Amino acid sequence: MYLLQFDLWLILEKFILIGAIVTVALVVAMYSTYAERKVAAFLQDRVGPDRAGPFGILQPMADGLKLFMKEEIIPLTSSKFLFILGPMLAMVTAMMTSAVIPWGTTIDIAGRQVPLQIADINIGILYIFGVVSLGVYGIMIGGWASNNKFSLISSVRGAAQMVSYELAMGLSLIAVLMIVGSLRMSVIVDYQIQHGWNFLYQPLGFIIFFVCAMAECNRTPFDLPEAENELNFGYHQEYSSMKLGFYLFAEYINMFISSVVMATLFFGGYDIPFVNEAAWGNAWWVGLVSFAVLMAKAFFFIFLFMWIRWTIPRFRYDQLMNLGWKKLIPLSLANMLITAVVILLLMKK
Numbered sequence: 001m002y003l004l005q006f007d008l009w010l011i012l013e014k015f016i017l018i019g020a021i022v023t024v025a026l027v028v029a030m031y032s033t034y035a036e037r038k039v040a041a042f043l044q045d046r047v048g049p050d051r052a053g054p055f056g057i058l059q060p061m062a063d064g065l066k067l068f069m070k071e072e073i074i075p076l077t078s079s080k081f082l083f084i085l086g087p088m089l090a091m092v093t094a095m096m097t098s099a100v101i102p103w104g105t106t107i108d109i110a111g112r113q114v115p116l117q118i119a120d121i122n123i124g125i126l127y128i129f130g131v132v133s134l135g136v137y138g139i140m141i142g143g144w145a146s147n148n149k150f151s152l153i154s155s156v157r158g159a160a161q162m163v164s165y166e167l168a169m170g171l172s173l174i175a176v177l178m179i180v181g182s183l184r185m186s187v188i189v190d191y192q193i194q195h196g197w198n199f200l201y202q203p204l205g206f207i208i209f210f211v212c213a214m215a216e217c218n219r220t221p222f223d224l225p226e227a228e229n230e231l232n233f234g235y236h237q238e239y240s241s242m243k244l245g246f247y248l249f250a251e252y253i254n255m256f257i258s259s260v261v262m263a264t265l266f267f268g269g270y271d272i273p274f275v276n277e278a279a280w281g282n283a284w285w286v287g288l289v290s291f292a293v294l295m296a297k298a299f300f301f302i303f304l305f306m307w308i309r310w311t312i313p314r315f316r317y318d319q320l321m322n323l324g325w326k327k328l329i330p331l332s333l334a335n336m337l338i339t340a341v342v343i344l345l346l347m348k349k
Contacts, residue, residue: 009319020099022328023120029252030060032302040308064069074239079145086142086247087239093135094253100124101260102186103294104270105277107287116287117186124185128261129170132216135254136162139225140244142247156237157317161215162268164324165222169212169331172205175339180322189269194244199266204335206266209303216323218251220309244301259301263294270294286338288335 034049034056041048049056074080102114121127136159143155176198177183182193192198199206215222226234236247263269270290271277280286315323 001271007110010046013112014118017103017118021103022043022095025095025253025256026097026249028256028302029249030064032256033063033248034060035088035302036301036306036309037304043307043310044199055060061088064314067242070241072241073238077147077148078238079147080239081146082141083238086138086145086242087236087250088136089141090138090250091253093131093244094250094257096131096262097128097257098129100185101257101264102189102269104287104291106282107284108282109284113282115186116291116292120184120186122184124188125173125183125205129166133162135216135250138247138250139235142239144333146235146238148238151235151237154225154237158218158235161218161224161320161324165212165215165323166327167323168328168332169209171329171336172202172208174204174332175202175336178336178339178343183236185264185269188248189264189271192268193271197266197268197271197273202266202335203337204331206262208332208335209266210262211323211328212285213262214305214308215320217254217305219255219305221312221315222320222322223309255305256298259305260294266268267297273325336348 017229037059038048038056041044048057052058052062072342074083082114098120102115102117102120106113106115108114139158139162140155141150143158146152176188178292179201180188182191188198218225226236237249270293271273272293277286277290281329
């Protein structure tokens, strides 16, 4: 009876945590569209959205209402099942990565120790890369099922781009895993709390990971799959209403989750710099503060994504592929070998 009660409480905790994380991700993605326009307006000396609500704060809701009210169109010559599956897959894979991220410290609720992490699996990094690699199917299926040659060309571009930059991204993380000695995300955060942020040991690894994250999220200057002036709006050209909204939302959710992953892997996650959180205990407010710290780091990276988008022009496709295969992968391999040599020399001492 006790075991049954324990399992029920555990399931309830996880359901509440999943609901909270999904809600946070959707709200952040929704207001990232607003922030994107405001950042672009600031950099271009404009005002930006200012009509819907005070300072335009209700603009995302107006955009959502517009997408809901648009006519739902499915091309007659398309593969209808796959046409619907594409944006659904993009949204699901964008959300699934959040399952292994430690969102805060373990908190005490009525004597129960509740970790703010959905699943603390021992292959956390591999899980993230496995889910991220599935994201390419959302783009490929959407482009192919539309039965539009421009959408297909764009989806092929997207698939080639994502596969190319996943290699460099994975290699850049091997050096971090050599230092930490574990694939578990909670262990990576704990290691940084005790020994300092991984960014201090792996600045080149972080830069490579950041560039690859921009390419994975199809953000400028890597937005070739959505190059409107080249490909008629890209792989989701035939989509309308909330199917298009799912694709657009998935991009912003990916940007948010990528920012959280970078903060977790290289900048201590929920760790507050120069503060010993362990001395505060496991009260609920400590978990709230640690979650706020992680969000602050993620918001900084989101701003960086937006700043770069409205500052740097788009690459040509040959430049994009050359950067991935001929620059980032060799740099990642060199970084990995140098890290291995340094660790070996330190072990001998």
